[in-house]
Amino acid sequence: xxxxxxxxxxxxxxxxxxxxxxxxxxxxxxxxxxxxxxxxxxxxxxxxxxxxxxxxxxxxxxxxxxxxxxxxxxxxxxxxxxxxxxxxxxxx
Amino acid sequence: xxxxxxxxxxxxxxxxxxxxxxxxxxxxxxxxxxxxxxxxxxxxxxxxxxxxxxxxxxxxxxxxxxxxxxxxxxxxxxxxxxxxxxxxxxxxxxxxxxxxxxxxxxxxxxxxxxxxxxxxxxxxxxxxxxxxxxxxxxxxxxxxxxxxxxxxxxxxxxxxxxxxxxxxxxxxxxxxxxxxxxxxxxxxxxxxxxxxxxxxxxxxxxxxxxxxxxxxxxxxxxxxxxxxxxxxxxxxxx
Numbered sequence: 001x002x003x004x005x006x007x008x009x010x011x012x013x014x015x016x017x018x019x020x021x022x023x024x025x026x027x028x029x030x031x032x033x034x035x036x037x038x039x040x041x042x043x044x045x046x047x048x049x050x051x052x053x054x055x056x057x058x059x060x061x062x063x064x065x066x067x068x069x070x071x072x073x074x075x076x077x078x079x080x081x082x083x084x085x086x087x088x089x090x091x092x
Numbered sequence: 093x094x095x096x097x098x099x100x101x102x103x104x105x106x107x108x109x110x111x112x113x114x115x116x117x118x119x120x121x122x123x124x125x126x127x128x129x130x131x132x133x134x135x136x137x138x139x140x141x142x143x144x145x146x147x148x149x150x151x152x153x154x155x156x157x158x159x160x161x162x163x164x165x166x167x168x169x170x171x172x173x174x175x176x177x178x179x180x181x182x183x184x185x186x187x188x189x190x191x192x193x194x195x196x197x198x199x200x201x202x203x204x205x206x207x208x209x210x211x212x213x214x215x216x217x218x219x220x221x222x223x224x225x226x227x228x229x230x231x232x233x234x235x236x237x238x239x240x241x242x243x244x245x246x247x248x249x250x251x252x253x254x255x256x257x258x259x260x261x262x263x264x265x266x267x268x269x270x271x272x273x274x275x276x277x278x279x280x281x282x283x284x285x286x287x288x289x290x291x292x293x294x295x296x297x298x299x300x301x302x303x304x305x306x307x308x309x310x311x312x313x314x315x316x317x318x319x320x321x322x323x324x325x326x327x328x329x330x
Contacts, residue, residue: 001279007191008296011310015194016159024189024315035200065277 002058006032009050014039124156180325182214182227187321188238188313193250195305207316217324224300226292229330234265235287236322238304239312243279246272249306251284253322259297265290272309281312293330 003009007027010019018036021027029044043051069090076086117187185205188198199222205214215227226232232306238251250269252268254262266288283306305311312319 013192015192015307016196017190017200018190020190022220024201025204026313027190036256061277 001087003051003054006047009047009054010042012050013042045063099201110225130326133163150215180213180327182216182230182232182326183210184214184323184324185210185318186215186217186224186312186324187315187318189315190313192305192313193310194307194325195303196311197254197301197303199301201313203231205256205318205321211234212328221300224324226290226298228326229292229295231327231330232292232298233325233327234290234291234322235285235324236266236302236307237285237318237322238275239283240270240272240304240306240309241279241281241312242272242306242309244272244274244275244308248283249282249304251286251311251320252300252302253286253288253290254288256301257294257297259299262301265300269272269311289327291330305320 005027005031010032014036016036017040018039020033020035022031022033030039031049034041034045035051056077073086076089080091093312098326174241186202187205189203190201192201202219202222204216217226219225230240235252236251236253240246240249248269253265253268255265256262258324266286268284270282270284272280272282290298290300302322314320
C-alpha cells in the first residue's frame with residue numbers, strides 16, 4: 001500500500017503510541033500531539049519530506065518489481081519457454 | 093279441623109321468626125332485588141362456582157396482591173413486559189484513532205465511535221489513559237479486534253484484553269495472535285480478534301485495558317470506522 005498521509009511517516013519513526021492528534025477527525029500537522037516526552041516532535045517539513053520519501057521508495061520498489069518481472073519473463077522466453085509455460089511457473 | 097287462614101294483615105311486623113320458616117323453602121323469588129348484603133354472606137361462602145366466568149376484573153384485586161403462586165408456569169409472555177424490562181441496557185463501542193508500530197499497551201488515541209449512526213446505549217464506559225471503567229457492576233461481553241499491516245513477514249502479533257480487580261495490577265483476560273506472511277511483495281494485512289466476559293463486581297477496582305501489535309508491525313488506527321477497536325455489551329447485572 002502506498003503511503004498517503006504523514007501518519008504513515010510518523011509511525012515509521014518510533015515504536016509505540018508516541019504521537020496522536022488533538023482532533024482525530026482532522027489529522028493535519030497543526031493537530032499533531034506528542035504523548036511520549038522522550039520523543040521530539042518532527043517539523044512539518046520533516047513530515048512532508050518524510051512522506052514524500054516513503055512514497056518515492058514505494059514507487060521505486062513497485063517499478064523495480066515490475067521491471068524485474070518483465071526482464072525475468074524475457075529471459076525465460078529466450079530460454080525457449082512459451083507464455084503458457086511462463087505463466088504456469090511465475091503467474092506472469 | 094277447620095283451617096284458619098291468616099291474612100297478611102293478621103301478622104304483626106317482624107312476627108315470623110326464623111323458627112317458623114321451614115328449612116330450605118325460601119326461594120330467590122322471595123328476596124328483593126339487590127337486597128342480599130355483605131353481612132348476609134358468611135365468610136368464604138362465595139365459591140368459584142358462584143362466580144360467572146370472566147366476571148372478576150382487576151378492580152377487584154387488592155393492589156400488589158397477585159403473588160407468584162397464582163401465576164402459572166410459563167405464562168408471562170414478552171408482550172406482558174413493560175418496555176425496557178429485560179432489554180440490554182449498555183452498549184458501547186471504542187476505537188483506536190491513530191496507528192502505531194510495535195507491540196504496545198494501548199494507552200492513548202482512543203475515541204468512542206462517532207460515525208455510522210452509532211450512539212452509546214446507557215451510560216457507556218469511561219476511559220483515561222487507556223484504562224476503561226465500567227458504568228455499573230455486571231457481566232460485560234467485550235469483543236476486541238486489531239488490524240495489522242507489515243511490508244514483510246512477522247510470525248507473531250496479537251490482540252489482548254487485560255483486567256484488574258484492584259485498580260492496579262492487570263492480568264490477561266484474553267489474548268489472540270496471528271501472523272503475516274508477505275503476499276504480492278507488498279504490505280500485507282492481518283487481524284486478530286478476541287472476546288471475553290468481564291465480571292465487574294466493583295466499578296472502582298474492576299477495569300480493563302487493551303494491547304496489540306507485534307515487533308516491526310503496524311497496528312492500524314482509524315477515526316472513520318472500526319479498524320482496531322472493541323465493542324462492549326452488558327449482559328446482566330452481577
